Amino acid sequence: xxxxxxxxxxxxxxxxxxxxxxxxxxxxxxxxxxxxxxxxxxxxxxxxxxxxxxxxxxxxxxxxxxxxxxxxxxxxxxxxxxxxxxxxxxxxxxxxxxxxxxxxxxxxxxxxxxxxxxxxxxxxxxxxxxxxxxxxxxxxxxxxxxxxxxxxxxxxxxxxxxxxxxxxxxxxxxxxxxxxxxxxxxxxxxxxxxxxxxxxxxxxxxxxxxxxxxxxxxxxxxxxxxxxxxxxxxxxxxxxxxxxxxxxxxxxxxxxxxxxxxxxxxxxxxxxxxxxxxxxxxxxxxxxxxxxxxxxxxxxxxxxxxxxxxxxxxxxxxxxxxxxxxxxxxxxxxxxxxxxxxxxxxxxxxxxxxxxxxxxxxxxxxxxxxxxxxxxxxxxxxxxxxxxxxxxxxxxxxxxxxxxxxxxxxxxxxxxxxxxxxxxxxxxxxxxxxx
Ligand SMILES: [Zn+2]
Numbered sequence: 001x002x003x004x005x006x007x008x009x010x011x012x013x014x015x016x017x018x019x020x021x022x023x024x025x026x027x028x029x030x031x032x033x034x035x036x037x038x039x040x041x042x043x044x045x046x047x048x049x050x051x052x053x054x055x056x057x058x059x060x061x062x063x064x065x066x067x068x069x070x071x072x073x074x075x076x077x078x079x080x081x082x083x084x085x086x087x088x089x090x091x092x093x094x095x096x097x098x099x100x101x102x103x104x105x106x107x108x109x110x111x112x113x114x115x116x117x118x119x120x121x122x123x124x125x126x127x128x129x130x131x132x133x134x135x136x137x138x139x140x141x142x143x144x145x146x147x148x149x150x151x152x153x154x155x156x157x158x159x160x161x162x163x164x165x166x167x168x169x170x171x172x173x174x175x176x177x178x179x180x181x182x183x184x185x186x187x188x189x190x191x192x193x194x195x196x197x198x199x200x201x202x203x204x205x206x207x208x209x210x211x212x213x214x215x216x217x218x219x220x221x222x223x224x225x226x227x228x229x230x231x232x233x234x235x236x237x238x239x240x241x242x243x244x245x246x247x248x249x250x251x252x253x254x255x256x257x258x259x260x261x262x263x264x265x266x267x268x269x270x271x272x273x274x275x276x277x278x279x280x281x282x283x284x285x286x287x288x289x290x291x292x293x294x295x296x297x298x299x300x301x302x303x304x305x306x307x308x309x310x311x312x313x314x315x316x317x318x319x320x321x322x323x324x325x326x327x328x329x330x331x332x333x334x335x336x337x338x339x340x341x342x343x344x345x346x347x348x349x350x351x352x353x354x355x356x357x358x359x360x361x362x363x364x365x366x367x368x369x370x371x372x373x374x375x376x377x378x379x380x381x382x383x384x385x386x387x388x389x390x391x392x393x394x395x396x397x398x399x400x401x402x403x404x405x406x407x408x409x410x411x412x413x414x415x416x417x418x419x420x421x422x423x424x425x426x427x428x429x430x431x432x433x434x435x
Contacts, residue, residue: 002028002047003404006038008370009384011057012357013344017336019381025056027363030178030404035357052367052399055384057339058355059118059364059400060312061346064212064250064271064300066124067108068101068133070425071432073304081218081280089305090150092432093125100432101126102133103424109137110416111310115394118364118402119346119354121248121271121300123185123212125162127169135177138407138415140364142350144185144212145169147200149192159196167203174209179403181352183210186242189233190221198240205245210351212271213242215249218282222254234259243268246351250300251276252290253283260286260293269296269349272341274318276302287323288332298346313392316342320389335389363404368396 003026010023012035024038026047034041043049069089076088096104101124112120119140124130127145134141145166149159166184174182184204186192192200204211216222216233225233234255237243243266252270255263263270272285290297299315301307307314320338324330347355354364370378374391378384400408407414 002026002033002044004038004043004047004049005056005367006049006051007054007056007367009055009381010035010357011055011339011385011388013058013340014356014358017340019384021381023056025357025363025365027401027404030363032357032359032361032363034359054370054398055368055388056357056365057368057388058343058357059366059402060116060342061298061350061355062112062117062120062301062310062312063248063298063346063349064273064302065108065120065122065310066303067112067120067122067310068096068104068124068126068130069303069305070107070111071096071100071104071429073308075305075433079280080220081282082220084280084306095432096126098126098129100428101129103421103428105130105133106137106416107421107425108304108310109134109139110413110418110421113137113139113400113408113413113416114397114411114418115311115313116366116368116397116400117310117312118366118400119350119352121212121350123187127165128173131169131173131176131180131182135180136415137413138402138405140179140181140352140354140362140402142181142183142210142212142352143169144183144210146185146187147192147196148187149196159192163196163200163203166200170207170209174207181210183212185212188214188217188221189225189236194229194236194240197237197242201240201242201245208246210246210248211242212248212250213237215252216254216259217251217277218280219254232259234262238262238266248349250302251282251285253277253285255286255290257289260289260295264293264295267296269298271298271300271349272319273300273302273315274322275315276300276306278318279306279308284322284326287319288327291333291337296345296349297341298349299341311394312342313394316389316392335385338389339385364402366397366401367399368392369398370396372396
């Protein structure tokens with residue numbers, strides 16, 4: 001059975017940024033089969049038609065998150081990254097069980113889905129629990145199990161144990177339900193020894209899996225890496241072979257032009273996380289320069305302890321605002337570019353065909369209601385685009401489909417009991433915050 005969804009406007013975010021007003025999207029067997037003007041193309045005899053009104057667009061793509069950190073949301077406010085990790089985050093994460101992480105991820109997936117994120121790229125410990133929660137929620141997840149080496153507070157004891165677990169999760173779970181995509185998550189160049197970084201990269205490349213790594217997040221970590229290795233972080237990773245496979249670098253705040261050229265040469269993508277970078281006082285990534293170097297860029301919320309929510313709408317707005325403000329140039333990042341970063345660009349950064357409404361792509365899309373103050377007036381497509389980028393918000397999302405399956409209907413998650421997830425995380429946090 002083909003399903004046709006009809007709306008007042010459809011933002012396809014295809015290569016030409018086509019907008020249909022009115023518009024319709026047809027899907028069958030989890031994939032988009034047609035997009036266009038419903039007045040010009042009548043539905044087929046076996047097509048179910050649903051007149052939704054409002055606006056349809058691709059689901060948002062979150063390229064960098066640690067969503068189970070809902071368990072430690074707001075921890076360490078006011079600390080810089082190094083102290084935030086060592087004093088507020090890692091000691092609490094060391095106390096977490098598989099069950100804690102399952103519920104942390106469940107609440108995270110609830111927040112992501114209800115606010116229009118259909119794909120999230122996660123890096124965390126307890127990867128089996130993250131995977132189970134993501135699968136149960138209905139979200140599409142790129143899961144890169146965390147691999148790091150922090151003596152004293154690392155529950156698994158060593159990077160080798162984390163890597164063995166990551167390999168096991170990949171080999172057992174990659175591809176499950178067509179929406180769990182397993183990669184590898186070496187934490188950063190400063191939290192793993194060189195041989196650990198190289199070993200993770202080799203295991204990932206053997207499987208053609210994505211490597212997600214924090215890179216050039218703060219100025220201080222860059223100095224630390226240069227003191228240890230004599231190299232800037234991107235050059236260190238290149239020397240170890242890490243950049244030879246599929247790589248997504250999170251943050252990229254302190255990249256100079258040579259670093260960017262190196263990343264571009266290796267086709268490394270960047271997850272831009274302006275909210276987290278702002279909250280931790282890490283700096284402002286040079287978004288316009290990244291794009292000028294031809295680097296694939298997506299947006300990331302990072303974890304909810306450094307954001308503190310999982311609303312990618314905020315990242316889209318911040319990305320464009322900060323780029324324009326720092327350059328004193330309103331043309332440097334257009335509204336269309338901002339929307340693309342949050343959707344199609346994120347899919348490209350992850351190497352997944354999500355983030356655009358085109359035939360053949362997975363039917364990952366969201367509906368927004370437009371009977372809201374923020375969408376008045378809307379006299380043309382340009383105004384609608386402006387409202388999406390500069391005033392768009394998660395509370396406007398009413399319905400969400402992932403792989404053609406409804407996962408949010410009328411504002412409610414189909415597969416997650418939100419009240420239960422909030423209660424579980426709220427209760428479990430008492431133990432983690434009793435440090
Ligand atoms: Zn992160």
